[in-house]
Amino acid sequence: MTDRPIELKPVGVVKTILSDDEVRESWHEGIDAEIEIFEQYAPALERIEGFSHLMVTFYLHETSAEQRQTLRARPKRYLRYGLKLEDLPLVGVFSLDSPHRPNPLGLTIVRLLSRRANTLTVGGLDAFNGTPVLDIKPYTPERCVSSFTLPDWFRLLQRHVEMPGSDPGHGA
């Protein structure tokens, strides 16, 4: 019973004039874009003004059936910080933010810039034009964990975002 398929429905869609490549290039800081909530769900946005940040769940619709089979991957985003493919550890996709995963769900914390009727203008989004939106939740105090730890492999990679070009083997 617990492995029956689950059916969800888009409640809105991402609108941006940027191309997919432009969105990819801005993954670190994200893009300003619109989230259009379909008119029948507009009442669900009431009183959302005043939250500076929202947590948006997307369906990453450009992920292929083959990419959904991915269970382990290398965090390739670090290639742009001077690391080589062989420097990147092979990691389970539940330990990564990769779009290639059994259920291609994206989860982004965006800044709510404004709302006009059923359209939200947001900042810090990393989703392509036309991406279906599944859910929106407010960013509230219990969403912020102030004290957390990270694995060594992650901290080693992260160091290259801060200091590009440093040697991955001798960074600790």
Next chain:
Amino acid sequence: MTDRPIELKPVGVVKTILSDDEVRESWHEGIDAEIEIFEQYAPALERIEGFSHLMVTFYLHETSAEQRQTLRARPKRYLRYGLKLEDLPLVGVFSLDSPHRPNPLGLTIVRLLSRRANTLTVGGLDAFNGTPVLDIKPYTPERCVSSFTLPDWFRLLQRHVEMPGSDPGHGA
């Protein structure tokens, strides 16, 4: 095309000996429980040890078809802090964490206590026994927003969690 139904599949299930009522009563601090990832997805957990916190997306399977029609609700959890139903504002469900929403997705930040093969023991969970798990992502630095704002209606309610019994009309 963007409102075509979306099919997802459970990748695991929540296991707890606690009853649904016991889980409800502990909503604030959450429960210790197990997340069993189905064996075929076990490789997706590789190298997850070392993350102290995970973000888990659930399918809230006990939500009825009628409850999914809910677009506005009152944040009833504040009733236990001495507020009356008429003190609670009617709010869009995208401004709330209520399980009653168009797509009944739950999103919880849990503490990863241990991993044994394909079973994670976690703390701070707020899901019933048998809840299907859809996705797990690591809690990484960019998930923590240090500076955010909240609407007046939310801050007013929140004050009652900290100071139960204070008058909602004169709390500002």
